[in-house]
Amino acid sequence: MYKQTYIKINRAYFDSPFWNENRPRTKAEAYIDLFQMATVSVNKYTTPDFRTTINLTRGEGVWSIRFLAKRWKWSRGKVESFFKILKVRKKARQELRQGIMVTFITEYSVSQGSDIYKKDTKQDGVKTGSRRGQDKYKNANNVKNVKTKEIYKEKYPFFKDKGFIQLFNDYLDMRKNKGKKFMPTDRAKELVIIKLHKYDIRTAVTMLERSIVNNWTDVYEEKSNNKGGSYGQIKRHNNKYPEGTSFD
Numbered sequence: 492m493y494k495q496t497y498i499k500i501n502r503a504y505f506d507s508p509f510w511n512e513n514r515p516r517t518k519a520e521a522y523i524d525l526f527q528m529a530t531v532s533v534n535k536y537t538t539p540d541f542r543t544t545i546n547l548t549r550g551e552g553v554w555s556i557r558f559l560a561k562r563w564k565w566s567r568g569k570v571e572s573f574f575k576i577l578k579v580r581k582k583a584r585q586e587l588r589q590g591i592m593v594t595f596i597t598e599y600s601v602s603q604g605s606d607i608y609k610k611d612t613k614q615d616g617v618k619t620g621s622r623r624g625q626d627k628y629k630n631a632n633n634v635k636n637v638k639t640k641e642i643y644k645e646k647y648p649f650f651k652d653k654g655f656i657q658l659f660n661d662y663l664d665m666r667k668n669k670g671k672k673f674m675p676t677d678r679a680k681e682l683v684i685i686k687l688h689k690y691d692i693r694t695a696v697t698m699l700e701r702s703i704v705n706n707w708t709d710v711y712e713e714k715s716n717n718k719g720g721s722y723g724q725i726k727r728h729n730n731k732y733p734e735g736t737s738f739d
Contacts, residue, residue, distance in 0.1 A: 497602045502527060502670035515564040518573060522582070524563070526603070528552050528706075529596050531668050537661060538591065539700055541654040545588050550599030553591055558704060647684050649692050659684075662699050666708055673708055683710055 504510060505527055516524065530547045537544045547553070559570045574594075577583040585594050643650040650656055663680070666673045675683065687695040687710060698710040 499603065500527070503672065505669075516562075518576075521559075521563050521565075521573060522577070525552070525554075525583070525594070525596055526599060528554065528668075529599055534664055535657075535661070536591065537657050541657070543589050543591060544657070545591055545593070547593065548595075550596045550603075552594050552596075554594060555592075643684070647688055649684075649688060649695060652692065655692060655696065658696060658699050658703075662703055662710075665703050665706060669706065669708070675708075686710060 500523070505524075510520075529550050529552045532549055534547045535544055536547050536553045556567050556570050559565070560567045563570070565573075574583065574585065578585065581597060583594055583596055585592055587593075650659075663675070666675060687698060690698070690712070694712070695710075697713060701707070701713065702710045
């Protein structure tokens with residue numbers, strides 16, 4: 492009997508010039524892209540307005556039609572048709588979870604394997620399946636660590652806000668899911684925090700959201716537009732972070 496085998500793709504490939512050609516993606520590339528964007532392990536997704544948080548399991552993701560159309564350089568109709576094909580062929584399924592559309596890649600675990608940390612990809616001496624490697628991988632990005640969290644609270648006022656903490660963790664999870672080489676060191680993490688604190692919290696929240704949506708490893712200030720202001724998108728945060736919000 493023919494034995495089914497798989498080829499895993501290093502996440503660094505998605506930053507290569509071969510992948511980042513300025514052209515529309517093929518259906519095959521779009522399908523592969525869903526695999527690299529899907530959640531590697533149990534994770535949480537929080538809506539931009541912080542009102543709803545849901546759990547995501549391995550192989551799931553939350554991607555809007557608009558986001559995917561821009562990412563793949565497709566029309567919205569083409570994205571919708573593509574997902575219809577995936578669902579008919581049982582390659583993916585979608586469900587509403589607390590009003591949020593969640594996509595599940597049905598063959599994710601089978602093709603990617605059940606052991607996320609199976610190989611010593613950094614060649615740092617951590618053997619295959621080593622629990623030590625797994626703990627190291629998790630702890631490097633764990634802002635929820637009590638000691639680290641308290642230090643951040645003392646030095647950086649935004650960390651007195653639970654919504655900001657959750658969003659910053661989502662940003663770190665995005666970087667973690669891009670691959671180990673994208674995991675920031677403690678110093679790199681702090682430099683991002685310092686950069687965010689140059690702005691008000693509403694602006695910092697928008698900067699983090701844009702990095703998460705676009706899979707950016709850094710955070711960037713949104714440039715001014717011609718419609719009266721540089722942060723039109725942050726209006727939705729006005730109620731949560733009114734002008735003059737203070738954490739002192």
